[in-house]
Amino acid sequence: MDGRRMKGQAGEDAAEQYLRSRGYRIIKRNWRCRAGELDLIAELKGVTVFVEVRTRSGGSLLGTPEESVDVRKQHRVRRAASMFLHASGGAERPVSFDVIAVRLEDGMRVASLHHIRDAF
Template sequence: MTGRKSAVGKRRLGQLGEAFAADHLISLGYRIIERNWRCPSGELDLIADEDGVTVFVEVRSRRDTGTFGSPEESVDARKQKKVRETAQYYLYRYRAMERKVRFDVITVLFTTESEFAKLNHLKHAF
């Protein structure tokens, strides 16, 4: 059925992806510190702690349509810079500049019918 709109919109798909990503991290023993943390410089999807390391996680969700490239490719140099700047703001704000940090990317693929298909966790992504 071409032209049929999915029952799940783009925003809701992103929320579902973030929920899957958070559940994945929790299952690995991470502690979720923040979800969708916002400040003047931007937003951080997930902030987690893994054994004393603050992990800033960019989550990308896509339907597996074969168009628009992979979700990993969407975390380009401009997006990485924005996430780094926002993470700096977070660390400064909470006086955590001395903490070890890491930047991960979690991608979540859904079928064209918006059902979960695959999750990929890239540690030390940038």
């Protein structure tokens, strides 16, 4: 596994653990379709929550993890979410699109985790 993938995996692991600790039920992880991939799909109090996890390490020059969820990425996540809801028969359920931004220190340790509910 390359470094980028390892960072992404570490960020998703941290995000999943965080959500579980707050009562979310994880439905799927890394769900793929022709529109793209959904990092985490969770449920909380009857709401289907699509979570985009963005991970950065050190003093990245690429900006904050949150900033990387641009309009194009939001569109792709919404499209994939629509396909998931159609495939799972959950099209009538309320949904939320959240972002979890993870910063890693050396050794893949989580330095910070920021959960933005209803991010887009």
